[in-house]
Amino acid sequence: MLEKVANGVLKGDVRSIARAISIVENNESEAEKLINILYPHTKGAYIIGLTGSPGVGKSTLADKLIAQFRGVGYNLAVLAVDPSSPFTGGAFLGDRLRMQSHALDRGVFIRSMGTRGSLGGLSPAISDAIKVLDAGGKEVLLVETVGVGQAEVDIVSTADTVVLVLVPGLGDDIQVNKAGIMEIADIFVVNKADREGVNRVVTEVRMMLDIAYGKKKNEWVPPIIKTIAEKGDGVEELVDAIGKHREYLKESGALQQRRSKRIKWELENTLQHKISRYLEEYVLHEVEVDYLEKIMRREVSNYAAAEEILGRILRKEGVVDEC
């Protein structure tokens, strides 16, 4: 069954891709097997992270971006991630409505998802879904998150290009000074630029950028782009800025660095998770007999017991040499 889904994904079959994403959302062990099959076939899709407070118009902007990328022939996918709801299990109604103009376009795949088994940090389900889409032939992945909390920052910070969407009059402190989002944004968008206060937002962001980047040369300084997503105004400039950022990343070697960092982060998460499961399933069951009694009798502390257990379950250096 898994083989069949995997084969479908590799052929770019939309229903197989949808099925595969449901698997990575809901079934941890199947997800692992699936990714083991698909990962060698990934090509390194370009990932664009799109974030900003609720109500800034991210979905409308995504809709227009889709049209632009499709216009130049890219095979595209959109992942709308809602970290606050681990069990969306489908698509938001709003996204569906807004993006329905692309629903019949075979070159665009749109999916909303929750974040399986993630207690903060990078969600395994999102990482897996990105690999599924990449293996399915998608060249550009737009990862949209619904807020600007820590979970959203963790998700978009693994993107190649991070786009932060602001609007005039939403209370700038609230939009901007949260969870370190300013530091990871590569492109700033001020949407609804026909509203009052647009220049104030632009000025504030520019001042902040001047302070942060003022004296550094040869580095990417995030541009600030005004858009009116509803009308499509400024969307071409945004696509252009994304293209320039991509060029910068490639030429400077920063793309390789970012991806290496993402891989490291994923590997660490996977290891942590596997070890936790190993502890729960095997070790703690075994050691209960040995150590809980000892701690109860106050012969060893929890720390000393943990050290002894680690000595038993971990191969530390020198141990193998003794054989």
Added chain:
Amino acid sequence: MLEKVANGVLKGDVRSIARAISIVENNESEAEKLINILYPHTKGAYIIGLTGSPGVGKSTLADKLIAQFRGVGYNLAVLAVDPSSPFTGGAFLGDRLRMQSHALDRGVFIRSMGTRGSLGGLSPAISDAIKVLDAGGKEVLLVETVGVGQAEVDIVSTADTVVLVLVPGLGDDIQVNKAGIMEIADIFVVNKADREGVNRVVTEVRMMLDIAYGKKKNEWVPPIIKTIAEKGDGVEELVDAIGKHREYLKESGALQQRRSKRIKWELENTLQHKISRYLEEYVLHEVEVDYLEKIMRREVSNYAAAEEILGRILRKEGVVDEC
């Protein structure tokens, strides 16, 4: 230095105990050494958890409880825990003022603390502080938390007797139906019982208890005690109920069970934490060279790489036998 602090604690010296708690709050590796020394000298102090929404009068109630326990000669300590503030580094002014009547009493030790290095779950700093106080000769520990969120539930759920404080007119849903606090309460207190609506709160709690405990016999059914902490009304009944609950736990064997569960939880936490540190400090540094490149070249997935690394660092069954 640590030896000196530990010796002071074992003699019941107040300044040494205060010093020791600062150590467990702020210095992970020193904390471990200190607990390794102190733990064998703990006697199994009785731990009372006191929780409830802000403004229900927990500190005033704690103050009156102190007086009662001191009246019968118990050596007592109060830990006021604020999970939302990991760096209190001292005492809340409010607690200090409210509890100042006991400040010169050598038999009472009062301390506010944050929760070092805890991302939810049981805080190592609180566990350690409890062991310090226990080794310092305290017979009864009153652990007070400032809210009723998940962090508070995690903290008080390791207590021997959990007291949940409610008041009339605070919005019962908000007080009660949060984070599973109802399920872990052993005694309900309705404080400010001279306020309107007191009987409604009592009735609601009793109905809920009837549903939960209706058909079970031989089990502890949590009593509901009305108090007016300011005047001291009902405090004797509360102390009496705590005493009865303690008797019940001892006679039924449930005390042993609770403490065994607490020890297991602590051991699991400590193990998880030590393994995380081991991974960060040694393994990931080593494996970067080996595996990140392989993943980059798409030869293995993050899952397959994690499996291989686990094979290298964990002694799984059979491995030792091969030697």
